[in-house]
Amino acid sequence: MEALKEFLFQNDYSYLLNIAIILLATKLLGLFTQKISLPQVVGALAAGIVLGPMLMNVVERNSLITQLAELGVIVLMFSAGLETDILELKKAGLASFIIALFGVIVPLVGGFFLAQFFNTEQDPEMASLFWQNIFIGVVLTATSVSITVETLKELGALNSRAGNAILGAAVIDDILGIIALTVVISLGGKTEGESEKTLGSLLVSNGVAAVFINILAFFIVAIGAAVIYHYAFKKWREHSKINLRRHNIITFAFCLLLSFAAEVFFGVADITGAFVAGLAVSHLKKAEYVEKRFNTLSYMLLSPIFFANIGLAMTIDGLTGKLILFMVMLMLLAVVTKVLGCGLGAKIMKYTTKESLQIGVGMISRGEVALIVANKGSSVGLMSEKFMTPLVIMVVFTTIVTPILLKFVFPKKSSIAQDGKDIEGKIREREQKALEHFTQQVKS
Amino acid sequence: MEALKEFLFQNDYSYLLNIAIILLATKLLGLFTQKISLPQVVGALAAGIVLGPMLMNVVERNSLITQLAELGVIVLMFSAGLETDILELKKAGLASFIIALFGVIVPLVGGFFLAQFFNTEQDPEMASLFWQNIFIGVVLTATSVSITVETLKELGALNSRAGNAILGAAVIDDILGIIALTVVISLGGKTEGESEKTLGSLLVSNGVAAVFINILAFFIVAIGAAVIYHYAFKKWREHSKINLRRHNIITFAFCLLLSFAAEVFFGVADITGAFVAGLAVSHLKKAEYVEKRFNTLSYMLLSPIFFANIGLAMTIDGLTGKLILFMVMLMLLAVVTKVLGCGLGAKIMKYTTKESLQIGVGMISRGEVALIVANKGSSVGLMSEKFMTPLVIMVVFTTIVTPILLKFVFPKKSSIAQDGKDIEGKIREREQKALEHFTQQVKS
Numbered sequence: 001m002e003a004l005k006e007f008l009f010q011n012d013y014s015y016l017l018n019i020a021i022i023l024l025a026t027k028l029l030g031l032f033t034q035k036i037s038l039p040q041v042v043g044a045l046a047a048g049i050v051l052g053p054m055l056m057n058v059v060e061r062n063s064l065i066t067q068l069a070e071l072g073v074i075v076l077m078f079s080a081g082l083e084t085d086i087l088e089l090k091k092a093g094l095a096s097f098i099i100a101l102f103g104v105i106v107p108l109v110g111g112f113f114l115a116q117f118f119n120t121e122q123d124p125e126m127a128s129l130f131w132q133n134i135f136i137g138v139v140l141t142a143t144s145v146s147i148t149v150e151t152l153k154e155l156g157a158l159n160s161r162a163g164n165a166i167l168g169a170a171v172i173d174d175i176l177g178i179i180a181l182t183v184v185i186s187l188g189g190k191t192e193g194e195s196e197k198t199l200g201s202l203l204v205s206n207g208v209a210a211v212f213i214n215i216l217a218f219f220i221v222a223i224g225a226a227v228i229y230h231y232a233f234k235k236w237r238e239h240s241k242i243n244l245r246r247h248n249i250i251t252f253a254f255c256l257l258l259s260f261a262a263e264v265f266f267g268v269a270d271i272t273g274a275f276v277a278g279l280a281v282s283h284l285k286k287a288e289y290v291e292k293r294f295n296t297l298s299y300m301l302l303s304p305i306f307f308a309n310i311g312l313a314m315t316i317d318g319l320t321g322k323l324i325l326f327m328v329m330l331m332l333l334a335v336v337t338k339v340l341g342c343g344l345g346a347k348i349m350k351y352t353t354k355e356s357l358q359i360g361v362g363m364i365s366r367g368e369v370a371l372i373v374a375n376k377g378s379s380v381g382l383m384s385e386k387f388m389t390p391l392v393i394m395v396v397f398t399t400i401v402t403p404i405l406l407k408f409v410f411p412k413k414s415s416i417a418q419d420g421k422d423i424e425g426k427i428r429e430r431e432q433k434a435l436e437h438f439t440q441q442v443k444s
Numbered sequence: 445m446e447a448l449k450e451f452l453f454q455n456d457y458s459y460l461l462n463i464a465i466i467l468l469a470t471k472l473l474g475l476f477t478q479k480i481s482l483p484q485v486v487g488a489l490a491a492g493i494v495l496g497p498m499l500m501n502v503v504e505r506n507s508l509i510t511q512l513a514e515l516g517v518i519v520l521m522f523s524a525g526l527e528t529d530i531l532e533l534k535k536a537g538l539a540s541f542i543i544a545l546f547g548v549i550v551p552l553v554g555g556f557f558l559a560q561f562f563n564t565e566q567d568p569e570m571a572s573l574f575w576q577n578i579f580i581g582v583v584l585t586a587t588s589v590s591i592t593v594e595t596l597k598e599l600g601a602l603n604s605r606a607g608n609a610i611l612g613a614a615v616i617d618d619i620l621g622i623i624a625l626t627v628v629i630s631l632g633g634k635t636e637g638e639s640e641k642t643l644g645s646l647l648v649s650n651g652v653a654a655v656f657i658n659i660l661a662f663f664i665v666a667i668g669a670a671v672i673y674h675y676a677f678k679k680w681r682e683h684s685k686i687n688l689r690r691h692n693i694i695t696f697a698f699c700l701l702l703s704f705a706a707e708v709f710f711g712v713a714d715i716t717g718a719f720v721a722g723l724a725v726s727h728l729k730k731a732e733y734v735e736k737r738f739n740t741l742s743y744m745l746l747s748p749i750f751f752a753n754i755g756l757a758m759t760i761d762g763l764t765g766k767l768i769l770f771m772v773m774l775m776l777l778a779v780v781t782k783v784l785g786c787g788l789g790a791k792i793m794k795y796t797t798k799e800s801l802q803i804g805v806g807m808i809s810r811g812e813v814a815l816i817v818a819n820k821g822s823s824v825g826l827m828s829e830k831f832m833t834p835l836v837i838m839v840v841f842t843t844i845v846t847p848i849l850l851k852f853v854f855p856k857k858s859s860i861a862q863d864g865k866d867i868e869g870k871i872r873e874r875e876q877k878a879l880e881h882f883t884q885q886v887k888s
Contacts, residue, residue, distance in 0.1 A: 007641065013707045013714060015511055016518070020700035027693045067459055067508050071745075074460070197451060245743050249471045252744060256464035263457045270457060296740040299689050300696060301515075 009058055018059050019305070025051055026304040037403075039147065041307060041368060042396050048311015061312050065305060070270075070379075072306030073372050075298045077271040078255045080369065081278020082291050084171055092168025099165060099345035100172035103363050104141045104180065106341030110333050111137030118326040119384070126381040131188030135382040138184050139374050139391055140334055141177045144367025144399075145170040151403040152362070157410045162358040165346060169363065178275055181373055182218075185269045186211045188382045198267040211267070218266035222258055222273060226280035229254055237286045248293040251281055269376055310371055310392060313378065318386040327390035331397045335405075338364045358409045365402035366395045453502055462503050463749070469495055470748040481847075483591065485751060485812060486840050492755015505756050509749060514714075514823075516750030517816050519742045521715040522699045524813065525722020526735050528615055536612025543609060543789035544616035547807050548585045548624060550785030554777050555581030562770040563828070570825040575632030579826040582628050583818050583835055584778055586621045588811025588843075589614040595847040596806070601854045606802035609790065613807065622719055625817055626662075629713045630655045632826045642711040655711070662710035666702055666717060670724035673698055681730045692737040695725055713820055754815055754836060757822065762830040771834035775841045779849075782808045802853045809846035810839045 008017060025047035030040035051059040059065070115133035122129050145166060152158040152166075187208065199217050200210030237247065255277035262273030281287050343360035351359065374391045377383035383391075452461060469491035474484035495503040503509070559577035566573050589610060596602040596610075631652065643661050644654030681691065699721035706717030725731050787804035795803065818835045821827035827835075 008708070011708055013704050016515075016700045016704040016707075016714065019515075020697045020704065023693050023697040023700070027690055027697075031690065064508060064511050071460075071463075246471055246475065248744060249467050249748070253464045253467040253471075256460045256467070260457050260460040260464065263460075264452070264455055270460065293740050293744060296737050297744045300692060300737060300741045301745075304693070 005058060009060070015062075015064050018065065019301070021051060022047065022059060022065075022308045023301075023304050026308050039367070039399055041371075042399060044304060044307035045311045045371075045392060045396065047304075048308035049314055050311075051308065052312035053315055053317075054311075059308070059312060061309060065309055065312075068302060069306040069309035069375075072298065072302030072304075072309075073271055073375065074255065074259050074274040075294055075302050076306065076368060076372060077274040078278040079291065079294055079298065080174065081275040081280075082282045082287060082294070084174060084275075084279060084282055086279065086283060088168060088171050089175070092172060095346075095349040095351075096165055096168030097172050098349050099169040099342050099359060099363075100176055102345035102348075103143065103169065103173055103338055103342035103360075104176045106344070107140035107334070107337035108134075108137035108180065110337040111140040111330075114326070114329055114333055118322065119387075123384065126384065127188040131184065132382055132384070134184055135188060135377045136330075136387065136391075138177075138180050139370055139377065139383075140330075140337065140366075140394075141173070141180055142366050142369040142373055143170055143173045143177075143338070143363050144365055144369060145362065146367065147365045147399055147402050148362045148406065151406045152410070155407065155410045160358075160410075161351070162355045162362065162410075165351065165355075165359050166362040169342065169345075169359070173363070174369065177369065177373070178272055181376070182215055182268050182272045183211075185376065185380060185382065186215055186267050188380075199265055200267070214266040215268060218262060218268045218272075219276075221266075222262065222276040225254075225258060226276050229277075229280045230284070233281055234284055237284065243286065243289045247286070248290055251277075251290055252294070252297075254280070269380075271372060271376060306375075307371070310375055310388070313375075313385060314389045314392055315385070316389065319389060323386060323390060326387075327393055330390050330394045334366065334394050334398050335364050335401060354409075358406075361402070361405045361409050364398050364405065366398045370395045449502060453504070459506075459508050462509065463745070465495060466491065466503065466509075466752045467745075467748050470752050483811070483843055485815075486843060488748060488751035489755045489815075489836060489840065491748075492752035493758055494755075495752065496756035497759055497761075498755075503752070503756060505753060509753055509756075512746060513750040513753035513819075516742065516746030516748075516753075517715055517819065518699065518703050518718040519738055519746050520750065520812060520816060521718040522722040523735065523738055523742065524618065525719040525724075526726045526731060526738070528618060528719075528723060528726055530723065530727060532612060532615050533619070536616060539790075539793040539795075540609055540612030541616050542793050543613040543786050543803060543807075544620055546789035546792075547587065547613065547617055547782055547786035547804075548620045550788070551584035551778070551781035552578075552581035552624065554781040555584040555774075558770070558773055558777055562766065563831075567828065570828065571632045575628065576826055576828065578628055579632060579821045580774075580831065580835075582621075582624050583814055583821065583827075584774075584781065584810075584838075585617070585624055586810050586813040586817055587614055587617045587782070587807050588809055588813060589806065590811065591809045591843055591846050592806045592850065595850045596854070599851065599854045601802075604802075604854075605795070606799045606806065606854075609795065609799075609803050610806040613786065613789075613803070617807070618813065621813065621817070622716055625820070626659055626712050626716045627655075629820065629824060629826065630659055630711050632824075643709055644711070658710040659712060662706060662712045662716075663720075665710075666706065666720040669698075669702060670720050673721075673724045674728070677725055678728055681728065687730065687733045691730070692734055695721075695734055696738070696741075698724070713824075715816060715820060750819075751815070754819055754832070757819075757829060758833045758836055759829075760833065763833060767830060767834060770831075771837055774834050774838045778810065778838050778842050779808055779845060798853075802850075805846070805849045805853050808842050808849065810842045814839045 008014065026044040029043035029047045029050070031043065033043035033046070034040050048059075050056060052061075112133050115136035119129060119133055119136070126132060127135075148166060149158065152160075152163050157163050158167075198210070198214050200212070200214035201207075203213055204210050233247070233251070240247075255274050258273035258277040259270035260273070262268040263270045281290055284290075339357070339360035341360070342363045343356040346356035346359045347353065371392065374383060374388060374395075378385060378388060452458065470488040472487075473491045473494070474487035477487035477490070478484050492503075494500060496505075556577050559580035563573060563577055563580070570576060571579075592610060593602065596604075596607050601607050602611075642654070642658050644656070644658035645651075647657055648654050677691070677695070684691075699718050702717035702721040703714035704717070706712040707714045725734055783801070783804035785804070786807045787800040790800035790803045791797065815836065818827060818832060818839075822829060822832060
């Protein structure tokens, strides 16, 4: 058995076999989890667990897998940016902002204090414990509402006051999460005393000041580049009437360059650069075409490798009693902090108690972004590998628990639920109007 | 300058920059060459030359680039298989077969004898000189008629007797070329005395016999797997009415598995496996959907890296006077052997002398496949790196010279040429009919 394994997985062409079985396993397990009403991502993670050291131990995390996974994250974050509805952001208004803000702060603080109890041994190769523990909090901030949206559609409650608040807050949550990630990675990374030649460190000798100069300069440069690319791309697309490959290729290059520049010139996470690059082409008339091609690149090769790679990083070796306790506490904390944080925000903004609870529950689910953040932290020494398993379990848990809890807090309006199609139609109509509105604004 | 280069290209994130500039350079130079009526591939090769050791020396051939390039070849060869019209093969008949056969044998022999003169020093790390020189012949066999088809369309001569013969012969040429490549790589690789645990070497101790057992066994297994996959896929597609991602992902995994199995179990080139996998899904009703998604994966990331990678391998360091002479002779030989070989085949099959010349000229152009073959040979020690430059120049030269020579040997029928659209319509109609015919055959 071991000899067969070596014969198959230790030759020059094993990378072909690795990629093939990652594609097969993530897809087949993804289809299985979909069948039992869980997102396909859960199956893809499970594939990594099955193939990795935890079970079969056939696929290794070699440099090809790691770099393809990193490319996968960049493409995923680009798509997240592309799908971010800047217009929704404007419309969402103060209420959503306050909900999102509390929904970021409470889990961040909660995660930090929980980690303070469990993460007490400083590994000299990693960032300081303080930043490591803050980072656990950052992973807890990311919200993914796709599960919520699907459940609310099913319950016929997407168009309710609470449903609208959730949609608005989710967009803002993404932005706040990215900012938190950016700041913590920049500051946490810096404390390591690495002598990076970033812009900030060339200007001032004070580490913390340098980091803030870097972050500020990055956002100025990146948003500037994004705005320029936005208008250049728009003009280019209007000039060439048909969809051309070059639009996607040049956009991909732009995304990679912004990701590279973020890391190397500003010491900011590459995925932040990718997200801003995605924002640059969002809300363009032909964005859908770009989005589809990026999705193809992602699902055909890169994102299965990314999700499997996270599963590969999971081990039960270090899973002590203490770590299991941490895991259980983390799962509870993930649920409680979002419900409390967002609920509090909603309550402040004069939502009823019931609505506040609904909003809080709707924001529980963490998704891809939490995994992306955890993965990033692990690669820059801000998160110990041993926390990967608890964090992934936490993400999966919130994904499972959200639809169940939603059904408790939302009354099932069967008449509207049956009319689901109509609601979807209305939503699409609203989106269309919003898009037109935006396009006109840009033109005028 | 050097310090800047090091800062940009020697850090952990340089692979992002590498991929970004490969995408940009291949696309921009590709658009330029397209503008001057050359294929975009020429521009993509030029991008590699510009970025590589020959000029700017910024992008390195590291393991990520090499493995992504290899994945790129596999996807390209899969697409070549997918686009191969098995029906055309049947219709093409004896005449096309004889034309293709002579069009493979003459360049193969010609290339071998030319290489015998110029490649006389045995490098102990490489295959024997005999096989190396045969291999130069193999590179010369590959024909790419896309340039010819475009030119003939323009000249309104695609539907002529010569035009039809070229189309038929090109398909058979691909198959013969693949067989020649498979045999030479298997035999040439074997003479190295590598103790591979392939099927053949487990059965018999005689090296040559083992190779032929391998090749035979491979084709039996691969074609068997392809036929099974063909019908399974067909049924699957009929079962699920809409296009689903899983169709592409599972097909990609199948392609990778066949490529892997070819190398590891049978000592046959991985690209042969990919080509057979492509044949498996060709001529299916929904093959177009799979083809498009593979094309996206290819043009968004993998094939630009592959073509640039070939350009990266080109150097002028070893370009001695002798090698330049070889290059010039190779360019002439590439033209002469295809014209003579295919022309002779056509003459035997009772085409007029004028038609035979037209057919010969139509088969001159080498394209992607020649580059893929050269790349493969260089990676398995069958082709010295120093021959990469002459071979690539030869490929580019044949691509440039083919349309020019075609205009000499074909009389310009301006009336039909102006009616080009109509002809294209007819061709499409014929293709459609052929497809329907095939589908019915398969059903009955």
